[in-house]
Amino acid sequence: MISPTFAATAYDRARHAVAPAQGLPQGVTNAAADFARVMEQVDLDAAGAMTGQTDTHDLVHSIARAEIALETVVAIRDKVVEAYQEILRMPV
Template sequence: MNPLMAARAYAAAQGAGGASAGAAVAEAGGGEFSQLVQNAMTDMTQATRAAETQMIQTVQGQSSMIDVVTAVASAEASLETVIAVRDQVIQAYQEIMRMPI
């Protein structure tokens, strides 16, 4: 999976074909890839915090276990997306470094 494919997958997961998803994919091909990665990191952080909040509410008896499972699954999907993008960026960098000058 190349970084553009990862960007498309992330945009599809976020917008499900909406206008913002198309803009994110268009930006991924240009100079705004760093913004896409930053947004993915922010979304991952927010999903993780939401999962933590759901866990605390469940322990306090204010929420159900299904809410916790849903929040944790969302946080896990966000984390896997960020890790996949990171791995692809590292792989692309390594390939560029192997290119002859």
């Protein structure tokens, strides 16, 4: 069975994998950094709610922002994959 401490440690070690990559266009880098900030804030608010340091209203607001951000990123990813597949179907 996985303990909460083990899960938190594994999550912390994997965070660098979702950091924005270097060498991308500035708009993409800014969008990725904004997304990472939103996700980091929801993590902080969730931890604060568990320890009693964050108001429940703030947590709910943060979760709603994270949900919108995630839906946006997924929609963009779907469009990029769709465009890539369209390029692969083009005759050479």
